[in-house]
Every structure is written in structure tokens, then in C-alpha cells.
Amino acid sequence: xxxxxxxxxxxxxxxxxxxxxxxxxxxxxxxxxxxxxxxxxxxxxxxxxxxxxxxxxxxxxxxxxxxxxxxxxxxxxxxxxxxxxxxxxxxxxxxxxxxxxxxxxxxxxxxxxxxxxxxxxxxxxxxxxxxxxxxxxxxxxxxxxxxxxxxxxxxxxxxxxxxxxxxxxxxxxxxxxxxxxxxxxxxxxxxxxxxxxxxxxxxxxxxxxxxxxxxxxxxxxxxxxxxxxxxxxxxxxxxxxxxxxxxxxxxxxxxxxxxxxxxxxxxxxxxxxxxxxxxxxxxxxxxxxxxxxxxxxxxxxxxxxxxxxxxxxxxxxxxxxxxxxxxxxxxxxxxxxxxxxxxxxxxxxxxxxxxxxxxxxxxxxxxxxxxxxxxxxxxxxxxxxxxxxxxxxxxxxxxxxxxxxxxxxxxxxxxxxxxxxxxxxxxxxxxxxxxxxxxxxxx
Numbered sequence: 001x002x003x004x005x006x007x008x009x010x011x012x013x014x015x016x017x018x019x020x021x022x023x024x025x026x027x028x029x030x031x032x033x034x035x036x037x038x039x040x041x042x043x044x045x046x047x048x049x050x051x052x053x054x055x056x057x058x059x060x061x062x063x064x065x066x067x068x069x070x071x072x073x074x075x076x077x078x079x080x081x082x083x084x085x086x087x088x089x090x091x092x093x094x095x096x097x098x099x100x101x102x103x104x105x106x107x108x109x110x111x112x113x114x115x116x117x118x119x120x121x122x123x124x125x126x127x128x129x130x131x132x133x134x135x136x137x138x139x140x141x142x143x144x145x146x147x148x149x150x151x152x153x154x155x156x157x158x159x160x161x162x163x164x165x166x167x168x169x170x171x172x173x174x175x176x177x178x179x180x181x182x183x184x185x186x187x188x189x190x191x192x193x194x195x196x197x198x199x200x201x202x203x204x205x206x207x208x209x210x211x212x213x214x215x216x217x218x219x220x221x222x223x224x225x226x227x228x229x230x231x232x233x234x235x236x237x238x239x240x241x242x243x244x245x246x247x248x249x250x251x252x253x254x255x256x257x258x259x260x261x262x263x264x265x266x267x268x269x270x271x272x273x274x275x276x277x278x279x280x281x282x283x284x285x286x287x288x289x290x291x292x293x294x295x296x297x298x299x300x301x302x303x304x305x306x307x308x309x310x311x312x313x314x315x316x317x318x319x320x321x322x323x324x325x326x327x328x329x330x331x332x333x334x335x336x337x338x339x340x341x342x343x344x345x346x347x348x349x350x351x352x353x354x355x356x357x358x359x360x361x362x363x364x365x366x367x368x369x370x371x372x373x374x375x376x377x378x379x380x381x382x383x384x385x386x387x388x389x390x391x392x393x394x395x396x397x398x399x400x401x402x403x404x405x406x407x408x409x410x411x412x413x414x415x416x417x418x419x420x421x422x423x424x425x426x427x428x429x430x431x432x433x434x435x436x437x438x439x440x441x442x443x
Contacts, residue, residue: 006053013046168252169366170259216392219269256368297332317435325380373441383436394419
């Protein structure tokens, strides 16, 4: 833990210097003599502590290398001749892996587990294993995470991203843009060139393509969980798998809630969701009202709700259009209509449809969508989310550890954070429908 403590102290000194600089910048002035002296002292102390941490880490590395028991990693061949890396025979897991997939799933989970032991538990043998196997133990000390933290390794982040795109409706279907800074403006086409009829002696009316900006401001999202300090080497595969699962689920759930139900409050990072913006009075043309009474999924019909909704969507959005609905709505509306229409085979009834479709378009379910139609509120959506919304992704997931927060329980606190932003910028207006449309409940 000594190396971690030293690096934390170095980060605190660097942050103290940053606070002095930020104060003078806010007040639009230079540093006073006292501030300049303190600023330099904090930077010098930060550099000194960081050097001390490097020396301590080299000492531990040398000691561990000399006393290290080599763990063999045996390459084997699959039936098609592909060589993959497997975990040591002494290591095992409990049950099936849920987060890590593919032929190297266990090896990747084992590497992620070793990384957790090296960073979270400050296990010297695991640190040396990570160095020997090129598993980076990157420390995040940029302005976007001034208190420091460990950036999860690539094998673990890929598993988390795959799961977020499985669990998260928004991340999987909208346009995801990497953000190089916390604040980014993305060009958006707002108008095009028009054609006009002209007479023999009249000039052609000029028109131009016009653009505006989609403004993305990344917000930090964090999740805190506990883990026992009595971690066993025999359980690190399952520990890595479980932690990846929890991170992916918690982040994707909040991402969907922000993109769908956000009301601009701090609970949603200041983001406004589609369901909220649709009923603010400025996007009325993209709405379809349910006919007669539509306050339960069983009230919906193909003629009264589905077809009018499909007819609202502009043709340019049909190529990648999808239905977005709560799982209860899929069963109570789409599946009910399909089953009533008949024509399903016995196998489809027993096994279900592998890729759910309705009227030729894929169905995407999310628990963040409304569980039932409500009068004047959006019940479900249809269209191309990649045209209506932008998902700004600032950085990957970073982990911080505290061995003090839950000390009385003999547990450690693990905090995972990410930075993202969702902007729903194209929902039409009062005279034109956008690339996604919605239907409202009717009492």
C-alpha cells in the first residue's frame, strides 16, 4: 500500500497547485508572490513524492522478481489450429462467466483479476505478474480525474463495453462520439439547398446549406461498491467477472435513464431525455395520440396505434428504424398482436423469436421505458435513434479504492467512474416530424 499512498499524496500536492492556479484564473489575475511561492512548493513536493513512489516500486519489483514463483501460461491449439492462451492449471472459477466472452474469456478474466489484486489489494506478486504479461497499471491523474485512480485494463474495459451495449438501449443504438475534452461542439446540418422554378429572364433564387452545433458537456457518473479484503487467488476470475458485470449494469441503467427520462436536474447530470423533451410543447408533430382509451398495452391495436405511428416517421429514418419499448410493452402489445394474427409455427411459440421484430423492424426493449401507457405521456418510440441523439463518450472507466471507508466491516470501497453526455437534438418541431416519433397514452 505504500506506493499507492505515496502516489495519492503526490496527486494531492498537484491538486493543491491546481487549486491556486484555478483561483487566480477565476479572478482574472496573475499569481500573488505568496501564491506563486506556494504553487512552486506544491509542485516540487509532488515531484519529490512521485520519485519516492517510483523508487519504492522498483525496490518491491526487484524483491519480487528474485523471490517470484513462476506461474506457467501454457499456449494450446484449438481444433482449427488457432493458438490461445489459457489460465494456469492451478486456477479455477466457480460457475459460468457472464462478462467475459470468446475463446480467451478465462485468460482475459484471469488477467483482469490479477490487475485487481495488483491495484486494489496492492499485491506485489500480482503487480509483477502484470508487468511480465503487459497488463498496464495506468494511473489517471489528468484534470478529468484530479484525485487519481486506476484506468481499467483493455481486456476488462472491452468486457464492460460489450455488456453496456447489451444492457444499455442508448449506448447501443445512438451515435457514440469520443470526446477529447470535457466540452465539445459537433456540427449538425440544419438546412439544405432548395430548388426553384425560374423564368426565362429571372435569376435563380440562391440558397445555402446551413449548419449549427450540438453542444456536448461530459458529466461524471460514479458507482460505489464494497469488496472483502479477504480476496483469494482462487477466486480472482469470478471477482473480475462479477465486478465487470456490476459496473456495466449500473452505468448502462443510468445512461438509459438520462437519455430517456432526464429532466435537466442533477439526478440526471443536467441531461434532458427524449420522453421529457417530446412533451414540452415544441415537438408535437412527431407525436401520435392513442385512439380512444390507451392506458394499457392490451388497448393498443395495429390500425389505431401502430400504423399511424409508422406513417409519421420520415422516409429517411426508415432504413435504420427500430421500436423502443418496455419489455412488458413488447409482450403486451407487439407479441399479443402477432399471436392474435396467427401464422406462427409451433417452434416459434415454444422458443420465441431470436431477434424480435414487428412489422419488419427490430424491437429494442429497455426497463427505463414506461412500464405502461399514461395519458399525455410518451408510451413507446419508433425511429432512428442514431439520427435523433448523440452520445458523447469522454473516457473509459476508472477505479479508485479506499481501505478506510468500510474498515469496520473488514471491507474496501471500490468507486468506478465514467464521463459521458447525451443530447437529444432532433425530435422535429410543431410542423415537421424528426427521425424518431412517439405515441402518447389517451385516457
